[in-house]
Amino acid sequence: MSARIDVGVLGATGVVGQQIVARLARHPWFRVAWLGASERSVGRRYGDLPWRAGGMCPPAAARLSVEAPEPRHAPSIVFSALDAATASTLEPQFAASGRLVVSNASAHRMRPDVPLIVPEINPHDIRLVEHQPWSGSLITNPNCSSVFLALALAPLVPFGLRAVTVSTLQALSGAGYPGVASLDALANVVPFIAGEEEKLETEPLKILGARVPISAQATRVPVVDGHTLLVSVAFEQRVEADDLRQAWSGFQGPEHVRALPAAPARPLVLSDLPDRPQPRLDAGEGDGMSVTIGRLRACAVLDWRFVALGHNLVRGAAGAAILNAELAVATGAAGAARMLEVARDEEEVPIPSAC
Numbered sequence: 001m002s003a004r005i006d007v008g009v010l011g012a013t014g015v016v017g018q019q020i021v022a023r024l025a026r027h028p029w030f031r032v033a034w035l036g037a038s039e040r041s042v043g044r045r046y047g048d049l050p051w052r053a054g055g056m057c058p059p060a061a062a063r064l065s066v067e068a069p070e071p072r073h074a075p076s077i078v079f080s081a082l083d084a085a086t087a088s089t090l091e092p093q094f095a096a097s098g099r100l101v102v103s104n105a106s107a108h109r110m111r112p113d114v115p116l117i118v119p120e121i122n123p124h125d126i127r128l129v130e131h132q133p134w135s136g137s138l139i140t141n142p143n144c145s146s147v148f149l150a151l152a153l154a155p156l157v158p159f160g161l162r163a164v165t166v167s168t169l170q171a172l173s174g175a176g177y178p179g180v181a182s183l184d185a186l187a188n189v190v191p192f193i194a195g196e197e198e199k200l201e202t203e204p205l206k207i208l209g210a211r212v213p214i215s216a217q218a219t220r221v222p223v224v225d226g227h228t229l230l231v232s233v234a235f236e237q238r239v240e241a242d243d244l245r246q247a248w249s250g251f252q253g254p255e256h257v258r259a260l261p262a263a264p265a266r267p268l269v270l271s272d273l274p275d276r277p278q279p280r281l282d283a284g285e286g287d288g289m290s291v292t293i294g295r296l297r298a299c300a301v302l303d304w305r306f307v308a309l310g311h312n313l314v315r316g317a318a319g320a321a322i323l324n325a326e327l328a329v330a331t332g333a334a335g336a337a338r339m340l341e342v343a344r345d346e347e348e349v350p351i352p353s354a355c
Helices: 015-024 084-096 123-131 144-159 196-208 241-249 314-331 333-346
Strands: 005-010 030-036 077-080 100-103 137-140 161-170 214-220 227-235 268-271 291-298 304-310
Touching (some): 005 015, 005 084, 015 030, 015 314, 030 077, 077 084, 100 314, 123 137, 144 196, 144 227, 144 291, 144 304, 144 314, 161 196, 241 268, 304 314, 314 333
Parallel strands (some): 005 030, 077 100, 100 137, 268 291
Antiparallel strands (some): 227 304, 291 304
């Protein structure tokens, strides 16, 4: 454990914050050494607070006391699971104090100097931190549904992607805890999620480096975990179904990304079954880090349509942030090279060389 890099979690008591803590409990590079949350939790033992991430609170984290969300005692890497309003002010404070902030919040995603990273697609964008005004740095992962859409579209861009429509069926856990009121959620579909459609129409374009019109509709459905995307695409040229299947099945990130601990063996998993993917059956694919694609068929309006599914709390949130932090360390971004060398000097830790 002494060779691992100490990290902190801002917003540690929320749904995503707890998922980050849970997934870091078995991480080979990082250990949770600091937890920050709102005033009502400050000073309390983390293990005494309600735990909703499944299983038991990791013992090492349970022993920690929750601290005020201030940078002075925080370690060099801090994961942010804050809401957007709070993140808008707190994240720059931590970055200005010299910390590397790895954020799941939406507050700064579209800043031109802030990387919005899906490592299999645009790991090179992490170099944007060199243009940031802080002594530390800030990197972000996208909105959960934007991650899934970007991964599904990335292999299709070389075919001349011309237009995209997407409708999302988003799980209740995406609304946090306690989330959507039971009388609104039970046996119902809520056809509005504030800000979701705007994120779906803009964030994938920043990730892909593309200019493609995306028309999005977002709904909340009575599913616990797993966001389903109904996607139609049009191309500038004729594309066959086998071309799309081969592009998806062959899609991989760069070699240095594939070596990261949180990277799934297959970012995209194809299903030929007529009734898949389904949240209950497929959201956990690749330890929750893979996106499952199925039901590819011709579209009478555009060219092709398909269904994509991802785990909103893992690949869409906690797992995505952890993968981004691994990328920052492995590439030496944002001063992470020093942390990498310290870990290597203390013990043989399986961290790949910087790309």
